[in-house]
Amino acid sequence: MTIxxxxxxxxNMRYHRPTTLEDAVSIAATASGLTxxxxxxxDVLVQMRSGMIIPDDLIDLKxxxxxxxxxxxxxxxxxxxxxxxxxxxxxxxxFRRDWPGVVEGMQLIGSxxxxxxxxxxxxxxxxxxxxxxxxxxxxxxxxxEITGPNGAREMPVEEIPVGPGKTSLKxxxxxxxxxxxxxxxxxxxxxxxxxxxxEMDIAxxxxxxxxxxxxxxxxxxxxxLGAVAPTVLLVREAADAIVGTTLDDDAxxxxxxxxxxxxxxxxxxxxxxxxxxxxxxxxxxxTARIAYDRAIGVxx
Amino acid sequence: xxKIHVTTIINGDMAEFLADPRETLLxxxxxxxxxxxxxxxxxxxxxxxCSVTLDGVLVCSCLVLGVEVEGHRIETIEGMANGSExxxxxxxxxxxxxxxxxxxxxxxxxxxxxxxxxxxDPAEEEVRYWLAGNLCRCTGYTKIVDAVMDAAAExxxxx
Numbered sequence: 001m002t003i004x005x006x007x008x009x010x011x012n013m014r015y016h017r018p019t020t021l022e023d024a025v026s027i028a029a030t031a032s033g034l035t036x037x038x039x040x041x042x043d044v045l046v047q048m049r050s051g052m053i054i055p056d057d058l059i060d061l062k063x064x065x066x067x068x069x070x071x072x073x074x075x076x077x078x079x080x081x082x083x084x085x086x087x088x089x090x091x092x093x094x095f096r097r098d099w100p101g102v103v104e105g106m107q108l109i110g111s112x113x114x115x116x117x118x119x120x121x122x123x124x125x126x127x128x129x130x131x132x133x134x135x136x137x138x139x140x141x142x143x144x145e146i147t148g149p150n151g152a153r154e155m156p157v158e159e160i161p162v163g164p165g166k167t168s169l170k171x172x173x174x175x176x177x178x179x180x181x182x183x184x185x186x187x188x189x190x191x192x193x194x195x196x197x198x199e200m201d202i203a204x205x206x207x208x209x210x211x212x213x214x215x216x217x218x219x220x221x222x223x224x225l226g227a228v229a230p231t232v233l234l235v236r237e238a239a240d241a242i243v244g245t246t247l248d249d250d251a252x253x254x255x256x257x258x259x260x261x262x263x264x265x266x267x268x269x270x271x272x273x274x275x276x277x278x279x280x281x282x283x284x285x286x287t288a289r290i291a292y293d294r295a296i297g298v299x300x
Numbered sequence: 301x302x303k304i305h306v307t308t309i310i311n312g313d314m315a316e317f318l319a320d321p322r323e324t325l326l327x328x329x330x331x332x333x334x335x336x337x338x339x340x341x342x343x344x345x346x347x348x349x350c351s352v353t354l355d356g357v358l359v360c361s362c363l364v365l366g367v368e369v370e371g372h373r374i375e376t377i378e379g380m381a382n383g384s385e386x387x388x389x390x391x392x393x394x395x396x397x398x399x400x401x402x403x404x405x406x407x408x409x410x411x412x413x414x415x416x417x418x419x420x421d422p423a424e425e426e427v428r429y430w431l432a433g434n435l436c437r438c439t440g441y442t443k444i445v446d447a448v449m450d451a452a453a454e455x456x457x458x459x
Contacts, residue, residue: 013321013322014321015304015321015365015367017367038365038368040363041363041364041365041368042345042363045324045345045362045363045364045365046344046345046363048322049343049344049362050344058321060367060368062368085357087357110345110433111345111348111360111432111433111434112358112411112414112415112429112430112431112432112433113345113348113351113358113359113360113363113411113433114345114360114363114433116354116357116358116359117359117360117363117364199429199432200346200432200433
């Protein structure tokens with residue numbers, strides 16, 4: 001935690017409420033001090049209060065019309081505007097039907113009150129390795145649309161966090177939407193996390209699985225783990241362990257082994273390295289089962 | 301930076317205030333508008349004592365900046381009773397003794413009202429999950445949950 005410099009008076013933060021993305025980018029690109037974007041504010045306001053981050057320029061994105069919508073893409077996927085809250089995402093029946101695992105992850109964050117404000121993009125850009133909504137997005141193969149001074153570009157979600165609290169976004173760049181690919185037929189996803197109680201805690205380990213079946217056989221899969229490395233991990237070896245199988249006991253054992261092998265956790269008050277590593281395997285098995293049951297149509 | 305003029309609707313009435321852009325909605329309600337029913341327990345969105353609704357959505361007013369509510373509609377605990385007639389939730393909290401020190405009570409009442417507007421017949425488990433972000437250090441929650449369930453039953457009967 002950094003102590004704000006003494007000359008950093010409480011009254012010299014500039015609050016901006018642009019109405020277009022271009023204006024927001026231009027303010028961010030020309031700002032000389034510390035800049036933060038404001039969507040739900042459930043991380044930024046806490047950081048401001050603790051003195052951890054005292055922005056010179058705070059750019060509120062909620063005045064920008066195009067960022068407040070959930071729409072379908074031409075390909076049949078989904079485009080989630082960056083100011084959509086967890087509550088709004090969870091009450092969208094169509095999105096929930098396609099990507100229940102993404103919704104599960106988002107809705108595990110905080111309380112009812114926090115759900116009224118917190119956003120997927122905020123959770124991603126906060127850069128926590130334990131961010132509950134990020135493994136689901138990574139497993140789903142979601143991408144982000146980034147708008148910056150040099151135009152727009154797309155990036156996979158897993159390439160945004162580069163370490164605790166750090167992202168690969170450059171000065172003046174804003175995530176303008178998160179895009180989920182078309183769910184397609186015979187697909188399912190799920191997210192599970194372990195916490196020592198039932199609500200309102202930070203993941204000790206989180207795991208998301210998205211897969212597709214042909215009959216009973218898994219034809220494609222993506223497995224993502226949270227809170228076991230400096231960033232959320234996409235674990236290809238874990239996906240490889242179940243593709244081509246019917247998720248039988250051997251496949252589940254291979255999945256658990258591959259998930260545990262990918263872990264590079266720290267020990268802290270929430271769990272030790274050994275516990276987190278073991279837990280990653282356990283959660284991978286359980287999450288894969290839920291995603292599989294959804295894919296073959298025996299549960300929702 | 302100079303203060304920003306904010307116009308909003310609080311409990312149905314238009315309200316105006318001047319906010320430093322750093323001030324939270326909770327600061328503005330308490331310090332500029334004299335509405336001290338919303339409490340600051342933690343200031344970091346963990347305790348729910350500052351719960352209000354913003355355009356009908358339950359939020360922690362400590363996690364919203366005052367300048368963000370320009371043109372929006374806020375409901376606070378002060379708008380819950382109808383004059384001197386208490387809201388059924390308020391009455392049931394008294395009947396069930398669902399409070400001790402009372403610091404968390406305004407936030408819990410606002411949160412419970414938001415739940416019952418959305419779901420007039422919640423299961424006990426739904427009440428507990430919905431109120432998970434409202435911390436009470438005195439009661440142990442049982443009487444709070446009982447009061448909410450009882451108020452819901454009465455409100456369904458009266459409708």
